[in-house]
């Protein structure tokens with residue numbers, strides 16, 4: 001799937017004491033996490049616990065204030081040279097982001113482009129692929145998410161579930177080594193959730209490394225290699241999803257799970 | 262009421278002061294047409310400068326670098342804060358200055374960098390386009406900025422997460438969507454510009470439409486008919502621009518709405534068809550329009 005196959009012994013994502021504040025409010029208060037290649041890590045937690053913020057730190061949409069964050073062995077947003085940290089330039093940050101796919105709660109498809117143009121625009125504009133080549137691959141990706149015949153539709157003409165599947169295809173078109181999902185099904189009508197989860201399940205089965213913020217406990221239990229419960233900017237509990245769901249150790253985890261189950 | 266209106270129109274039509282015959286006779290005069298074309302050209306070029314400059318200024322204003330955004334702010338502050346007529350007079354006097362002998366030398370060396378001969382007519386058109394365009398840029402900057410701000414942050418994030426850079430995101434993702442917000446006020450600006458070009462006649466004596474007719478009535482004293490001739494052409498040109506604006510807006514509405522608004526032609530056809538079907542419906546009065554559903 002990914003261009004350079006990552007070394008299996010090295011974590012795809014490694015976070016050590018990651019902190020992030022907005023003004024005086026500290027939203028992440030020391031996050032430690034390790035995601036190995038081919039793993040699916042599911043993050044759950046109440047609203048405002050910092051789940052989105054942590055995902056956004058991983059592809060440097062937000063800058064962290066303290067701690068260390070590596071993706072595939074490289075510091076996010078900085079270069080270490082002789083014990084000193086140098087901030088990366090815009091195009092270096094952009095290049096690293098292009099290796100990480102992100103899927104948003106609100107889809108964020110480009111409304112002025114058709115579905116297939118949405119999937120093509122990254123490879124053509126960022127990677128410099130030829131239009132013909134990008135179109136061929138985009139068609140293949142749309143086929144894969146079950147939308148091969150809707151390539152010419154504009155996002156406004158697609159259902160929420162279809163839009164989110166196009167968004168997944170758009171992220172995959174960059175051949176990422178890591179996929180971040182921020183509540184990909186929360187904006188969907190209940191009957192459309194399944195089709196998006198199916199696409200994600202397929203991706204996990206192919207060995208994509210994924211971090212998924214979701215309230216779909218069934219997905220976490222079935223697909224997740226690890227489950228992380230966050231609250232108030234810290235990780236309260238992490239481990240085997242089936243064990244945590246069946247037998248949460250912390251009171252807050254219990255309370256939260258009783259609400260979403 | 263209706264009588265008053267008819268009387269007014271009759272009065273207008275028969276009033277000898279208006280000299281409708283003269284208007285009809287001279288409406289398509291060569292120099293009138295030439296003036297109208299120059300007005301259009303002036304409008305087009307000034308808007309071109311204004312839109313390009315406005316886009317650059319809007320992007321500069323949103324730059325994270327304080328010097329860049331500050332410079333744009335000062336520009337907009339200055340050009341919006343002074344009357345365009347004064348700016349035109351200013352450019353006119355510079356044009357007049359350079360109409361005389363001007364040479365730019367590098368001090369102490371005697372090398373002439375730039376030289377104009379007294380006979381060389383500094384193009385009034387350039388002065389007019391500069392005056393109107395630089396002023397317009399300040400207004401367009403605000404319009405473009407409002408358009409950029411209207412595009413949701415999620416769009417920028419999605420583009421960034423694909424690895425697009427800031428300017429790439431602006432060009433490919435943000436500006437095309439901002440067009441929906443930018444086009445309507447830009448259409449208004451264009452129509453406003455078409456009329457503002459008439460200031461050029463007084464400030465620079467460049468013979469666009471108004472100046473062309475002014476030159477005539479200054480000799481013949483037939484002021485009202487010649488001003489009416491100019492007005493008719495202004496009306497024709499603004500009408501054409503309004504139509505163009507409609508089609509542009511329709512073009513950029515793609516993707517934002519599921520169905521596009523009908524064109525004036527389609528609207529006419531729909532009106533015609535609807536009347537026809539109403540006519541047919543009226544003939545078939547027997548058929549019930551609605552049946553009630555029966556529940557067991």
Ligand SMILES: Nc1ncnc2c1ncn2[C@@H]1O[C@H](COP(=O)(O)OP(=O)(O)OP(=O)(O)O)[C@@H](O)[C@H]1O
Pocket residue numbers: 022027045046047048049050051052053054
């Ligand atoms: N750009 C920002 N500026 C200021 N505060 C922010 C910003 N982004 C997030 N926050 C705050 O940070 C806290 C954590 O937000 P975050 O979006 O990470 O939570 P979340 O766990 O994803 O919640 P949800 O389940 O509602 O999406 C919230 O209190 C939010 O108000």
Ligand SMILES: [Mg+2]
Pocket residue numbers: 051052053182183
């Ligand atoms: Mg969130």
